[in-house]
Amino acid sequence: MHEMKWIPEDIETYLNVKEYVDTVVVPLYGISMDKEMKQSAEAAEFITLLTTRIERQFTGRLILFPPFTYLKKDPIEKALADLFEWHNVLKADFKHIFYLTSDSDWRLKEDMLQGTLIWLPSIPLKSMNDSQKFELIDNQSQQLFSILTDKWIESE
Amino acid sequence: MGKNNVTRRQFLSYTLTGVGGFMAAGMLMPMLRFAVDPVLKADAGGEFIQTPKKASELTSEPTRVDFTYKQKDAWYESDVTSTAWIYKDDNGKIVALSPICKHLGCTVNWNTDKAHPNQFFCPCHFGRYEKNGKNIPGTPPPQPLDLYPVQVKNGYIYLGKAQPRTHV
Incomplete structure (x- = not known):
């Protein structure tokens, strides 16, 4: 077993080792059209690479959930209400819930979220070659790893 | 005629x-x-992949080496990056260990648990391994870390497919 993503094989593994998996990571993607469409796609790529990296590092203790998507044109309160619903479902199975996003709107609502919000400003990766991209994502993820392990140690 | x-x-x-x-x-x-x-x-399992690490750069301290290769997943081919912990043992032999924890597949790190220095440590369920990859009894992992076959060509380290071991 090397991964725990939202695909049938991994979910089967998850169900077998459920008692060891107490953490879930949910990417939050704001979707925009028109002028901000490109920016919204860049943010999604950045968060996807990061969450994939986190998932690979901590397979066995965490599962990567499908992204929570919402329309940027709607007020953030609407997305927040929907995310509460997700949270209520997730908290039954997971002790630690992490939300990862590069949408700064969530920072204003951080106090209202029950999980841990990790906000990172998106970095456009378009102009980089693969090894630069890899190094950047790797550096950023190393910092995220400690956020997760600290939470785990805290709860011991 | x-x-x-x-x-x-x-x-x-x-x-x-x-x-x-x-x-x-x-x-x-x-x-x-x-x-x-x-x-x-050619059998994919028998292929050796070049790493960016030179054999001359290795010490007795395990260092993290990342290497990339192409992997085919159904009709989709992608670059996959793998990691190895590589060091030279007391006899000067190159040892390359897989970082995948044998408990549930997390990634182990060298020397990150302050209470247990000079061991591989898995942050997920606190599994520990000795430097040679041997799982430490009383911690979750049931087996030693997998071992990569190693080749050195033109000074660079090449790794094969990591092999499971039952004992070290």
Whole structure:
């Protein structure tokens, strides 16, 4: 077993080792059209690479959930209400819930979220070659790893 | 006209057979190749992948080495990056360990648990391994860390497919 993503094989593994998996990571993607469409796609790529990296590092203790998507044109309160619903479902199975996003709107609502919000400003990766991209994502993820392990140690 | 001269008819018939045969071969060869293709393909498990690490740079302290290769997943080919912990043992032999924890597949790190220095440590369920990859009894992992076959070519380290071990 090397991964725990939202695909049938991994979910089967998850169900077998459920008692060891107490953490879930949910990417939050704001979707925009028109002028901000490109920016919204860049943010999604950045968060996807990061969450994939986190998932690979901590397979066995965490599962990567499908992204929570919402329309940027709607007020953030609407997305927040929907995310509460997700949270209520997730908290039954997971002790630690992490939300990862590069949408700064969530920072204003951080106090209202029950999980841990990790906000990172998106970095456009378009102009980089693969090894630069890899190094950047790797550096950023190393910092995220400690956020997760600290939470785990805290709860011991 | 001498006895050994080729007649016009013979010349044409030889040439046409030659050219025709060549054309037929041109069509048949790829078909034949497709048919036996799986036989010709090198076994992926036996392939050694180059890492960016030079053998001369290694010390007795395990260092993290990342290396990238292409992996085919259904119809989708992607770059996969793997990691190895590589060091030289007391006899100068190169040891390359897989970082995948044998408990549930987390990634282990070298020397990150302050309470247990000079061990591999898995942050997920606190599994620990000795430097040679041997799982420490009383921690979750049931087996030693997998071992990569190592080759050195032109000074660079090449790694094969990591192999499980039952004991160290």
